[in-house]
Amino acid sequence: MLINALGQHHEIVDFHTLSAADFTARAAEFEVLMTNGEDTVTRERIQSLPSLGLIANFGVGYDGIDLQAAREHGVQVSNTPDVLTDDVADLAIGLLLATSRQIPAAQRFLESGAWAGGGYTWTSKVSGSQLGIVGMGRIGEAIARRASAFDMPVRYFSRHPKQELPHDFEPSLVKLATWADTLIVCVPGGKETKRLINAVILRALGPRGLLINVSRGSVVDELELIEVLHAGELGGAGLDVFADEPRVPKELQGLPNVVLTPHMASATLQTREAMSQLVVENVRAFVAGRRLATPVDPSL
Ligand code: 8YV
Numbered sequence: 001m002l003i004n005a006l007g008q009h010h011e012i013v014d015f016h017t018l019s020a021a022d023f024t025a026r027a028a029e030f031e032v033l034m035t036n037g038e039d040t041v042t043r044e045r046i047q048s049l050p051s052l053g054l055i056a057n058f059g060v061g062y063d064g065i066d067l068q069a070a071r072e073h074g075v076q077v078s079n080t081p082d083v084l085t086d087d088v089a090d091l092a093i094g095l096l097l098a099t100s101r102q103i104p105a106a107q108r109f110l111e112s113g114a115w116a117g118g119g120y121t122w123t124s125k126v127s128g129s130q131l132g133i134v135g136m137g138r139i140g141e142a143i144a145r146r147a148s149a150f151d152m153p154v155r156y157f158s159r160h161p162k163q164e165l166p167h168d169f170e171p172s173l174v175k176l177a178t179w180a181d182t183l184i185v186c187v188p189g190g191k192e193t194k195r196l197i198n199a200v201i202l203r204a205l206g207p208r209g210l211l212i213n214v215s216r217g218s219v220v221d222e223l224e225l226i227e228v229l230h231a232g233e234l235g236g237a238g239l240d241v242f243a244d245e246p247r248v249p250k251e252l253q254g255l256p257n258v259v260l261t262p263h264m265a266s267a268t269l270q271t272r273e274a275m276s277q278l279v280v281e282n283v284r285a286f287v288a289g290r291r292l293a294t295p296v297d298p299s300l
Contacts, residue, residue, distance in 0.1 A: 002058070002276035006283060023048075032283055037061050038245055038263065043069035054286040056279050059266065060084055060139075062296055063189035063216060077296040078282035082138065083274035084266035089142035091265040092184050092214045095238030098259045099210050100124045100182070105256035121256075124181075124208065124235070127151055132180030134173065134196070135187030135215065136162055143184055155179060177204035182212060189216030199224035208235045214265045217242040226251045229258065240265050 006012060013030070015023065030049050035041050037059035043066045046052060055065055057079040070077050098104060101123045109120050127150045133140045136158040144154045144167060154167040157176045161169035170176040173196070177183055183205055187193045197211065197220040205211060211234065213220055222243040228234045229252075236257030242248050245263055252258055266275065281293040 001273055002279055005276070005280045009287075010283070032056055032286065034058060034279065035065065037064070040064040041070075042066055046070055046073055046075060054078065054283065054292075056282050056286075057296075058275055058279050061188055061216060063218070067297070071297070076286065076292060078279070078286075078292045078294050079296050080275040080278040081294055083278060084271050085138045085142050087268050087271045088139045088186070088214050088265040089146055091240060091261070092139075092143050092186065092212055093146045095212045095214070095240065095259055095261065096182055096184065096210065097126055099212065099236045099238035099257065100126045100129075102256050104259055124210075129181040130155075130179060132156065132170070132176040132183045133167075134158075134176070134183060134185045134219075136165070136167075136169075137186065137188075139186040139214070140184075141165070143186060173201055174204045177201045177209070178206075180205065180209065182210040184212040185215050185219055187215050187219060189218045193219045195219070195221040197221065197225075199228055202228045202234045205234060207232055210234075210236045210238065212238040214240045217245060222249065222252075229255070 003012060013026070018026070027048055028050050031051050032054045033041060033049065033052055034056050036057065041055055041064060046066060046069045052073070052075050055070060055075055055077045057065065057077065060079050060081045062077060062079050065077060067077060102120070106120045109115065129152055131147045131152045131154045133143055133154060133156040136156040140156060140158070144156070144165070147154050155170045155176055156167055157170050157173045170179070185197060187196065195218070199221065202211065202225060211220070211225070225237065226249060229237060238259040239252070240261045241263050248260060252260060266272070278294055285292050
């Protein structure tokens with residue numbers, strides 16, 4: 001949809017298919033750069049495109065874009081907030097249920113024929129368990145609303161407390177992890193949150209605690225996660241994002257208490273259509289010299 005809609009009025013070039021020489025020859029032609037949650041737009045890339053005016057991100061998280069460099073070069077940046085909030089919150093709850101109740105491992109058990117020898121091992125109850133949310137933005141709030149249907153007490157760690165919420169703010173991440181049965185991570189990626197979730201936090205979560213990550217792989221120290229999981233110091237993990245996508249460490253695979261999905265939290269037909277629509281609206285607004293529909297920094 002996105003490529004079709006934009007392709008009617010614009011020439012679209014996939015940089016990955018351009019040779020270095022072709023890129024240099026054509027660099028001055030490009031006015032809009034489209035990117036996504038998995039890719040990066042570095043200062044060098046921005047500097048290499050002298051006509052660039054807009055970086056349109058297909059996703060809400062823009063940690064891969066050098067915003068400072070964009071600002072310095074007068075390049076606007078748009079993203080796709082709100083339209084994917086429900087899907088990401090849904091997948092976070094899905095991963096929580098799947099990890100706690102070991103749904104994928106139970107299916108593997110059934111398919112292997114092992115059921116004939118007795119039922120699957122008992123798992124952990126989700127309803128009523130304590131949920132710590134790391135990052136109380138739009139997605140965090142949507143997760144908290146869903147958790148209330150499971151009678152889960154919620155506390156959260158965030159840059160600022162939100163007085164309007166009925167949940168307790170916990171300024172210490174280690175205290176939140178100690179209190180929580182499950183920690184769901186939904187903070188933005190980037191320097192400020194790099195490896196925020198390390199072995200200290202994971203050990204505080206403990207041998208029955210679960211980590212769910214739907215934000216960015218960079219937020220979790222993946223090597224320390226592997227270490228604590230294999231030492232039995234953490235109960236389990238449900239992960240949609242990884243440090244070096246699409247590579248996923250073998251040590252995380254094939255474990256009954258670890259559920260893995262390929263960065264697909266916003267990947268439903270409906271939401272990807274809505275995200276595409278927003279990208280199109282932003283590109284059209286930019287081309288027409290109008291205000292962007294969803295600018296990352298409205299002051300630009
Ligand atoms: C990706 C995401 O953008 O919104 C985000 O921040 O990470 C995702 O929605 C999506 O996978 C497209 O690449």
